[in-house]
Amino acid sequence: MENKRIIISYDIDGTVVPGDPPGRISIAMINESKKLGYIIGSASDRTITDQTRIWERNDIQMDFIVLKHNLSTINEQFSPLAGFHIGDTNMDEYYAKDAGFEFIDINGDFDIFWAKLLSGALM
Amino acid sequence: MITEIDNSWKRDSDGLGVWEHRGKVAIAGFGHSPVDRRWDEVSLDTTLGAYAILACQKAMDDAGLKPEDIDGIVCCPTTIAGNSGGTASNWAPRPYFDPPFDSEQGITRVNADWLIQQLGLHNVKFAPASAPTISEMVGLASQAVGDGLCTNCLMIYPTGNLTGRYRRGGPNASDMAPGESQWTFPWGNHGGNDFINIFPHQEYCRKYGGEHDDVAPFVLNQHRNGLMTPWGFNYQNDIPQLTKDDYLTSRYILRPLRLWDCDRPVNAAGAYLFTTSERAQDMKQKPVYVLNHSEHNFPFKTTQPTLDEIEMWTDKTAERMYEGSGLTASEVDIFNPYDGYSIMSQFFLEAFQWHGVNRGDAFAFYDGDITVEGPHPFCSSGGNLGNGRTRTAMYTDSIEQLRGTAGARQVTVKAETALCAFTTPSSGGWLMLGNSPD
Amino acid sequence: MPKLIPQADDLSRPFWNGVNQKKLILQHCTDCDKLQYPVKTNCYHCSSSDNLNWKEVSGRGYIRSAIVIEDGRLDRRMPDQPYNLAVISLDEDPTINFYSNLPGVEAYKAPIGSSVEVIFEEVAPGQLIHEWTLVH
Numbered sequence: 077m078e079n080k081r082i083i084i085s086y087d088i089d090g091t092v093v094p095g096d097p098p099g100r101i102s103i104a105m106i107n108e109s110k111k112l113g114y115i116i117g118s119a120s121d122r123t124i125t126d127q128t129r130i131w132e133r134n135d136i137q138m139d140f141i142v143l144k145h146n147l148s149t150i151n152e153q154f155s156p157l158a159g160f161h162i163g164d165t166n167m168d169e170y171y172a173k174d175a176g177f178e179f180i181d182i183n184g185d186f187d188i189f190w191a192k193l194l195s196g197a198l199m
Numbered sequence: 200m201i202t203e204i205d206n207s208w209k210r211d212s213d214g215l216g217v218w219e220h221r222g223k224v225a226i227a228g229f230g231h232s233p234v235d236r237r238w239d240e241v242s243l244d245t246t247l248g249a250y251a252i253l254a255c256q257k258a259m260d261d262a263g264l265k266p267e268d269i270d271g272i273v274c275c276p277t278t279i280a281g282n283s284g285g286t287a288s289n290w291a292p293r294p295y296f297d298p299p300f301d302s303e304q305g306i307t308r309v310n311a312d313w314l315i316q317q318l319g320l321h322n323v324k325f326a327p328a329s330a331p332t333i334s335e336m337v338g339l340a341s342q343a344v345g346d347g348l349c350t351n352c353l354m355i356y357p358t359g360n361l362t363g364r365y366r367r368g369g370p371n372a373s374d375m376a377p378g379e380s381q382w383t384f385p386w387g388n389h390g391g392n393d394f395i396n397i398f399p400h401q402e403y404c405r406k407y408g409g410e411h412d413d414v415a416p417f418v419l420n421q422h423r424n425g426l427m428t429p430w431g432f433n434y435q436n437d438i439p440q441l442t443k444d445d446y447l448t449s450r451y452i453l454r455p456l457r458l459w460d461c462d463r464p465v466n467a468a469g470a471y472l473f474t475t476s477e478r479a480q481d482m483k484q485k486p487v488y489v490l491n492h493s494e495h496n497f498p499f500k501t502t503q504p505t506l507d508e509i510e511m512w513t514d515k516t517a518e519r520m521y522e523g524s525g526l527t528a529s530e531v532d533i534f535n536p537y538d539g540y541s542i543m544s545q546f547f548l549e550a551f552q553w554h555g556v557n558r559g560d561a562f563a564f565y566d567g568d569i570t571v572e573g574p575h576p577f578c579s580s581g582g583n584l585g586n587g588r589t590r591t592a593m594y595t596d597s598i599e600q601l602r603g604t605a606g607a608r609q610v611t612v613k614a615e616t617a618l619c620a621f622t623t624p625s626s627g628g629w630l631m632l633g634n635s636p637d
Numbered sequence: 638m639p640k641l642i643p644q645a646d647d648l649s650r651p652f653w654n655g656v657n658q659k660k661l662i663l664q665h666c667t668d669c670d671k672l673q674y675p676v677k678t679n680c681y682h683c684s685s686s687d688n689l690n691w692k693e694v695s696g697r698g699y700i701r702s703a704i705v706i707e708d709g710r711l712d713r714r715m716p717d718q719p720y721n722l723a724v725i726s727l728d729e730d731p732t733i734n735f736y737s738n739l740p741g742v743e744a745y746k747a748p749i750g751s752s753v754e755v756i757f758e759e760v761a762p763g764q765l766i767h768e769w770t771l772v773h
Binding site: 364366367371372373374375376377378380381382383384385386387388389391394397398401402405450451452453454455456498500501502503505 | 641643644645646653675681702703705708710712714717720724733735737738760766
């Protein structure tokens with residue numbers, strides 16, 4: 077399944093519900109993306125410890141947890157066909173592009189992106 | 200009922216001698232609101248105004264006073280989000296709420312008039328509006344009580360934050376650079392203390408040896424102290440202790456300035472009750488006496504201050520504080536300088552020569568034991584880095600240390616005097632406190 | 638991306654007029670023979686306001702210090718990140734300094750101590766700013 081080589085990277089604050097401020101993406105949505113076979117993880121300015129704790133408290137097993145500016149290191153680990161980083165700031169956009177990923181603005185065309193993610197139409 | 204005042208109250212020049220009211224003014228109470236990352240823009244019990252009211256009530260309770268006892272109020276009329284903050288500074292233009300939240304006052308601004316009405320402070324006779332930040336307000340309150348302009352003076356410092364990245368938007372979103380920004384904006388300098396201090400910090404490293412990341416032990420210790428401060432943001436939000444690896448792997452903002460060199464904007468208020476030493480004897484808490492205050496505002500010679508200027512300015516403020524209090528460096532037990540960016544604190548440490556730290560010694564000092572349990576409990580408050588940008592931790596911790604009520608942060612060395620400030624090297628003010636008026 | 642556009646006021650207009658003519662002219666106090674920048678209403682050194690004139694300077698200096706802006710707050714400059722921001726000290730008076738993005742110098746590669754000379758960049762039609770480039 078092609079989804080197994082597609083990375084979905086989540087910023088935390090302003091993007092996901094457990095963030096500060098809370099974002100739009102719920103834990104259920106993140107779980108759904110995992111069930112669909114995507115490689116999922118978080119790329120945030122929060123420390124690795126802090127990010128790990130958030131996911132543990134919400135019972136989610138992430139495939140990767142990185143600092144936002146190290147998002148590009150994921151490529152070597154997973155050799156993805158494509159990557160998407162969802163975030164809310166210009167720094168999310170910058171580091172998404174730095175990693176060769178497409179930036180998905182949570183406050184922009186996120187709904188269109190999410191529909192494609194659910195239907196397997198990202199590639 | 201704003202009281203018009205001029206600047207004659209300021210102790211902002213050299214050679215003023217010992218402060219005339221040394222030991223005659225005391226801080227008898229303090230109070231803090233919860234510290235939120237930002238206002239949620241919905242809940243009226245967590246606005247800046249609501250939090251200012253809460254902080255004032257706690258400060259009055261701490262001192263054992265009632266609203267009718269308050270005859271002076273010093274409140275910063277703006278918030279530190281500032282006019283350049285875009286969405287971070289103004290609620291308007293958006294629909295307001297029912298009174299008393301039917302304007303910016305009470306939501307993103309808190310002035311003396313609003314507080315007088317909300318708290319029912321019917322006996323206030325002194326309510327100046329000109330002090331811009333807490334660094335001057337503590338001096339103004341001290342001087343006002345000393346001069347007999349009021350007896351029980353509430354001093355409130357509200358610090359606001361709304362949604363959106365801090366200080367984005369507003370003038371920072373413009374294509375134009377008017378006023379003072381014509382000299383900085385075109386080249387990317389948004390004119391903050393990050394820029395002002397990072398260049399001298401680099402000069403410091405070249406002159407005395409060391410690297411930027413040598414501040415890491417200090418940053419980690421601030422976080423550690425913050426996690427021992429029950430009212431602070433880090434404690435309240437269970438922020439994990441920052442590690443050296445966390446610091447060294449964090450991204451740069453203005454390389455070499457890292458993410459964790461910067462404090463976290465918050466929405467909160469702190470309040471302090473200043474009174475006469477005589478009245479303080481009959482109040483609930485052990486008095487903390489004001490031994491001196493000073494203010495400074497050194498003009499920039501050119502676009503960017505140099506290390507020489509930073510060192511000159513901080514040397515001057517140290518001389519003034521020691522002269523005005525009649526104390527020497529070796530007599531200062533608690534030292535809480537500002538850490539709003541981590542790179543500032545060492546300039547103060549070396550200027551004041553606390554625990555014998557001279558110019559060029561800071562990095563080695565940081566690498567030693569600066570914990571509150573140890574012999575050199577530097578910045579026992581945890582400052583802004585450990586508690587969020589309330590700018591009040593330095594004052595509150597100093598009071599608690601001198602009272603002996605700092606809990607887990609209580610130092611093990613002598614705690615009879617304290618020097619504290621929210622200030623930058625170029626402008627602000629200092630406060631010297633003691634647990635004895637002598 | 639173009640840089641932000643300085644808005645001259647009554648005090649600074651002579652300076653920016655000079656820049657637009659590709660000249661670096663600084664305030665010069667003839668009472669104490671000191672230069673100053675940015676413009677001020679009084680002489681920083683002797684406080685005189687009566688004899689603040691203008692003097693063209695050589696436009697030579699050196700890189701005193703430099704950082705790299707990776708996450709700044711100015712919208713117009715965000716697409717340029719990361720970029721250098723250097724402090725340039727003027728040869729005629731090293732206590733006078735300027736900011737520069739060091740055009741032609743790669744980010745993170747600012748050579749501290751190197752000699753530079755002033756150039757002028759257009760930021761808007763008819764509006765230049767002073768910049769500094771390495772002297773080779």
